[in-house]
Amino acid sequence: MSTDPVPAGDDAAPAGVFVSFEGGDGVGKSTQVALLGEHLTSLGREVVVTREPGGTALGLELRRAVLHGEHLDPRTEALLYATDRAHHVASLVRPALARGAVVLTDRYLDSSVAYQGSGRGLGADEVERLSLWAVEGLLPHVTVLLDLDPVVGLARLTGDPDRLESAGDAFHRATRDAFLARAAADPDRWLVIDATLPAQDVAALVRARVAPLLGGVATPGRGDAA
Numbered sequence: 001m002s003t004d005p006v007p008a009g010d011d012a013a014p015a016g017v018f019v020s021f022e023g024g025d026g027v028g029k030s031t032q033v034a035l036l037g038e039h040l041t042s043l044g045r046e047v048v049v050t051r052e053p054g055g056t057a058l059g060l061e062l063r064r065a066v067l068h069g070e071h072l073d074p075r076t077e078a079l080l081y082a083t084d085r086a087h088h089v090a091s092l093v094r095p096a097l098a099r100g101a102v103v104l105t106d107r108y109l110d111s112s113v114a115y116q117g118s119g120r121g122l123g124a125d126e127v128e129r130l131s132l133w134a135v136e137g138l139l140p141h142v143t144v145l146l147d148l149d150p151v152v153g154l155a156r157l158t159g160d161p162d163r164l165e166s167a168g169d170a171f172h173r174a175t176r177d178a179f180l181a182r183a184a185a186d187p188d189r190w191l192v193i194d195a196t197l198p199a200q201d202v203a204a205l206v207r208a209r210v211a212p213l214l215g216g217v218a219t220p221g222r223g224d225a226a
């Protein structure tokens, strides 16, 4: 299977700008996705806000199965996330990038590497290969990591915990450490932000990181993204 990552914006990759938001549960990703989306829309960009799992109709069925269904072994769980992602990228993300949109996704393949690879112990490298195969190597231009102590993040959540939120302290600590290690290994792609900062301060840091990408976006349908 193909394992070479292809950053969005390389010659063979689509135009557009692709930004993912990552982090533990309760770190404020959806707030930041919404704030960046509003900002970019006000600049006149087409913005596609989406998420994993569940960014498509099939994805919603998979989301219910993986978060609220019966017990799943870790490999089944990893494959369900990869299936959701493959369909999400093929049917929604790539077409949007190809027409020059900015795609903001609440979670992407780094969640699988952290949660299934490290949290579930399947191995980061194997889960990364599976994930890259599922999306034919498509990586975001920027991945924003909202970093927070999982004890604080989980305490912010309301409602009944889903399967992943219930996975225990050691699982969530391993997941946080995996995100931080991945970010440290690829600072060109990652922006790490302290999620205890006020939401508007976080949003300003995100906007500053994304701004330089916008000018370089080619006319939809041709050329490079970044």
Ligand code: TYD
Binding pocket: 025, 026, 051, 052, 053, 067, 081, 107, 108, 109, 111, 112, 113, 115, 116, 162, 164, 165
């Ligand atoms: P999320 O939508 O962020 O949760 P919520 O809407 O409840 O805030 O993500 C759902 C859960 O799925 C979250 O606990 C992280 C987990 N997850 C993985 O374990 N692997 C993955 O690849 C993805 C995308 C999410």
